[in-house]
Amino acid sequence: MVARRVLLTFVILSCFSVFASATKLRVAVAANFAKPVEKLLNEFAKTHPHKSQISQASTGVLYQQIRHGAPFDILLAADVRRPQLLEEQGFIYENYRETYAIGQLALWSANSDIEISLQDLNEYSGRLALAGPHIAPYGLAAKQTLISLGLWSKYDDNLIVGNNINQTYQQIVTGAVNYGFISYSQLLNSKVGHGVLIDSHLHKPLEQQMVVLKHSENTELAIQFFEFLLTDKAQKMIVETGYQQALPPPDKVKPDLDSAVHNKNNRNPQTEKQVATAKLNNSATDIAEETQVTGSSSGKL
Numbered sequence: 001m002v003a004r005r006v007l008l009t010f011v012i013l014s015c016f017s018v019f020a021s022a023t024k025l026r027v028a029v030a031a032n033f034a035k036p037v038e039k040l041l042n043e044f045a046k047t048h049p050h051k052s053q054i055s056q057a058s059t060g061v062l063y064q065q066i067r068h069g070a071p072f073d074i075l076l077a078a079d080v081r082r083p084q085l086l087e088e089q090g091f092i093y094e095n096y097r098e099t100y101a102i103g104q105l106a107l108w109s110a111n112s113d114i115e116i117s118l119q120d121l122n123e124y125s126g127r128l129a130l131a132g133p134h135i136a137p138y139g140l141a142a143k144q145t146l147i148s149l150g151l152w153s154k155y156d157d158n159l160i161v162g163n164n165i166n167q168t169y170q171q172i173v174t175g176a177v178n179y180g181f182i183s184y185s186q187l188l189n190s191k192v193g194h195g196v197l198i199d200s201h202l203h204k205p206l207e208q209q210m211v212v213l214k215h216s217e218n219t220e221l222a223i224q225f226f227e228f229l230l231t232d233k234a235q236k237m238i239v240e241t242g243y244q245q246a247l248p249p250p251d252k253v254k255p256d257l258d259s260a261v262h263n264k265n266n267r268n269p270q271t272e273k274q275v276a277t278a279k280l281n282n283s284a285t286d287i288a289e290e291t292q293v294t295g296s297s298s299g300k301l
Contacts, residue, residue, distance in 0.1 A: 017163040025050050104244065109179050115196075
């Protein structure tokens with residue numbers, strides 16, 4: 001009798017565990033979009049009840065985590081290149097890579113009592129904060145901006161480099177650094193100091209893409225959230241938080257949910273691993289190339 005009761009308890013707990021896993025959406029999000037995605041998930045939950053688990057980091061860090069098997073359902077990156085690489089390496093569902101937002105960069109000083117401008121950097125001689133250009137797209141955009149202004153060599157040896165844009169924000173808001181580059185979304189939410197939106201012509205576009213990952217444990221919910229982010233309602237919310245609206249995606253023939261789940265259940269993990277490894281070897285230098293800018297001065301990252 002005791003053995004039967006233990007077995008029954010095990011079965012019940014196993015069923016509950018499967019159910020809990022199936023109703024949780026695991027979102028990997030670039031640090032700049034961590035706050036907006038919380039609001040979007042709350043809105044999405046009104047029609048698709050679920051639990052969410054948000055993991056935020058720089059896009060480069062999330063990319064590496066996914067390559068090494070991190071259990072995410074969907075990735076909201078801050079660039080195009082990492083989603084492209086994940087697609088080339090076989091980590092995402094076909095035709096489930098789209099732009100969800102266009103990011104904007106800002107210069108911010110938490111200590112300033114007056115309006116600031118990019119011209120202030122010509123006279124400023126202190127330390128300057130930015131996210132690491134090699135792992136954070138907003139950090140790369142900041143570097144490109146300094147190069148466009150002819151100021152990269154001036155600040156090259158005086159940079160405070162964060163792991164992601166949120167760490168850079170903290171370095172500025174605490175007063176550790178007087179000036180730094182953050183996202184325009186963060187600037188809109190800041191309650192101290194002054195900042196200025198940076199002309200997008202000074203850096204490459206901050207096109208932010210999302211992908212649905214093949215190792216998702218909740219493919220259906222991930223795809224539904226993916227589609228939700230492209231709706232007019234979601235795009236309006238994204239614009240309100242300091243981003244530009246994503247261009248309407250071109251018409252694509254996307255696999256239906258049943259097909260996606262069927263393909264997932266019929267995957268050959270060993271074959272996929274071999275293919276992914278081969279593609280990783282072929283694209284080993286792709287990420288390094290992102291930090292190279294024509295005409296730039298050599299400098300520390």
